[in-house]
Amino acid sequence: SKGKLPPGPRKLPIVGNLFNMPSGGQVWLAYARMCHEYASDIIHLSALGNSVIVLNSAKSVSDLLEKRSSIYSSRPQLTMLHDMIGWKDAFSFSPYNDTWKAQRKLFTQLITPSDPARFYPKQIHATHALLEHLLISNDIMKELHHWAAVLIMDITYGINSKEAEPYITTAIEALDSIAIAGTPGAFLVDMLPFLKYVPEWFPGAGFKKKAKKWSELRIKMTEKPFIAAKKQIVKGNAVESLTSLALENIDLNQNISYQEDIIKGTAVTSYGVLLTGTHQVVAAVNAFILAMLLNMDIQRQAHNELDRVLGPGNLPTFDDESSLPYISAIVREVLRHNPITPLAIPHLLIQDDIYKDYFLLKGTVVIGNAWSILHDEETYPDPSVFNPSRFLDKNGRLNTDVMDPALIAFGFGRRICPGRHIAIASIWIAIASVLACYNIEKEVDKHGNVIEPSGKWFSGPSLFNRPLPFKCRFVPRSKEVEVALKAALDTN
Numbered sequence: 001s002k003g004k005l006p007p008g009p010r011k012l013p014i015v016g017n018l019f020n021m022p023s024g025g026q027v028w029l030a031y032a033r034m035c036h037e038y039a040s041d042i043i044h045l046s047a048l049g050n051s052v053i054v055l056n057s058a059k060s061v062s063d064l065l066e067k068r069s070s071i072y073s074s075r076p077q078l079t080m081l082h083d084m085i086g087w088k089d090a091f092s093f094s095p096y097n098d099t100w101k102a103q104r105k106l107f108t109q110l111i112t113p114s115d116p117a118r119f120y121p122k123q124i125h126a127t128h129a130l131l132e133h134l135l136i137s138n139d140i141m142k143e144l145h146h147w148a149a150v151l152i153m154d155i156t157y158g159i160n161s162k163e164a165e166p167y168i169t170t171a172i173e174a175l176d177s178i179a180i181a182g183t184p185g186a187f188l189v190d191m192l193p194f195l196k197y198v199p200e201w202f203p204g205a206g207f208k209k210k211a212k213k214w215s216e217l218r219i220k221m222t223e224k225p226f227i228a229a230k231k232q233i234v235k236g237n238a239v240e241s242l243t244s245l246a247l248e249n250i251d252l253n254q255n256i257s258y259q260e261d262i263i264k265g266t267a268v269t270s271y272g273v274l275l276t277g278t279h280q281v282v283a284a285v286n287a288f289i290l291a292m293l294l295n296m297d298i299q300r301q302a303h304n305e306l307d308r309v310l311g312p313g314n315l316p317t318f319d320d321e322s323s324l325p326y327i328s329a330i331v332r333e334v335l336r337h338n339p340i341t342p343l344a345i346p347h348l349l350i351q352d353d354i355y356k357d358y359f360l361l362k363g364t365v366v367i368g369n370a371w372s373i374l375h376d377e378e379t380y381p382d383p384s385v386f387n388p389s390r391f392l393d394k395n396g397r398l399n400t401d402v403m404d405p406a407l408i409a410f411g412f413g414r415r416i417c418p419g420r421h422i423a424i425a426s427i428w429i430a431i432a433s434v435l436a437c438y439n440i441e442k443e444v445d446k447h448g449n450v451i452e453p454s455g456k457w458f459s460g461p462s463l464f465n466r467p468l469p470f471k472c473r474f475v476p477r478s479k480e481v482e483v484a485l486k487a488a489l490d491t492n
């Protein structure tokens with residue numbers, strides 16, 4: 001009654017658009033189609049009294065999520081995940097409140113864009129270990145997961161790869177539980193929050209036992225590595241990390257346990273975000289590998305650039321970045337072509353608002369469709385084609401007139417991914433290093449027949465996007481490279 005809603009499918013009494021809500025996989029495509037159908041870059045849906053708007057253009061995302069960020073930056077809360085399991089203080093999930101502000105401030109102070117080099121040695125170290133493992137392992141996903149987990153354990157807590165394993169095992173278990181509890185509609189208690197008060201023995205109250213077990217896992221994942229990092233400081237052998245830097249800066253005249261809680265929450269969030277179900281960085285590097293298999297000419301161009309700039313067999317460092325524009329263009333195209341977080345993470349509007357004559361209700365879930373923006377024909381002609389050259393000018397340099405997909409692929413406004421600089425650097429060094437050492441080739445079966453990758457992406461229910469498993473081979477580009485990798489493997 002307060003005003004006109006944005007267009008969208010016709011609503012039924014009580015249930016609203018319950019039956020129009022896209023379900024199954026790749027919902028970003030369904031949202032894009034709906035926006036097309038209603039010829040609008042903003043559409044509205046509602047289900048059982050919950051309001052959702054989808055923003056389908058760079059303009060609407062910028063107008064609302066960026067320019068009005070102060071009222072569009074909260075997060076929807078799920079009773080099971082946030083309240084019962086207790087993840088409400090992990091700042092990627094938390095509402096727009098003082099705890100979120102304190103944790104986010106700490107995180108951005110430590111992982112700051114003005115000092116991107118702080119973690120370069122760790123990124124190089126983890127990437128070299130990945131190169132060695134690719135020589136002897138054909139399980140790419142296992143190697144990539146290990147690479148990312150070890151890297152983030154080191155960055156967050158200063159725990160090295162030899163000690164990291166038990167912490168990673170706990171974290172993966174805890175994050176599996178998040179993947180289940182974080183799926184909207186997975187637990188009735190999310191729709192009927194009073195159910196959280198029923199006793200554990202009550203028929204159908206199995207979710208309470210799960211919540212208890214998963215809450216214990218959350219505590220273990222949060223406390224154990226934090227205690228280990230603190231012990232390193234006490235013993236005087238702390239390795240520089242997000243936790244060590246933050247603990248050293250504690251203000252002894254203020255409430256110490258409050259400050260420690262903020263540090264703990266920040267650390268576990270940054271660690272957890274990387275390990276979440278789909279594992280964005282791993283998915284991006286995996287997407288790159290698939291793209292190389294499907295586009296051998298692009299792989300050849302990348303090899304040519306590396307050989308010309310570094311000389312055959314030499315490994316890149318971050319100092320080479322500006323001399324390797326084609327590699328940077330591949331990173332941009334990986335982020336654009338099949339974005340890993342096509343709908344970012346939904347935001348929540350905390351105040352009634354008016355936009356383009358539409359009335360937007362406080363409490364509305366706001367989804368920015370990054371996929372649509374990154375596939376906008378006007379910005380990126382032939383968007384479905386994997387073409388890194390779209391980011392280069394006629395002299396082969398990065399063309400600043402073409403929008404960098406990182407401006408969209410990492411979300412929006414005050415909730416924009418604060419780990420994006422680490423993520424981009426990690427992806428860049430992995431892509432440059434793997435291509436410097438290896439030819440990425442299609443696998444052959446025991447009869448010598450080439451196994452063609454399907455090129456398909458996961459199509460089950462998930463907010464995130466990742467390629468389906470495929471087979472490939474990493475073939476050293478020369479005998480010298482192979483010998484050097486073997487020697488490194490034996491030494492480590």
Ligand code: HEM
Nearest residue numbers: 091092273280281341344345410411412415416417419423
């Ligand atoms: C390819 C890799 C990555 C992608 C595509 C990605 C993408 C995103 C997106 C889309 C969001 C939500 C933004 C929004 O709400 O609008 C987000 C949030 C976040 N990301 Fe990333 N991310 C990546 C890697 C990382 C890494 C490496 C870290 C940590 C070192 C990180 C830390 C975070 C945190 C802490 C948040 C929550 C921010 C908040 O709610 O205030 N991300 N990320």
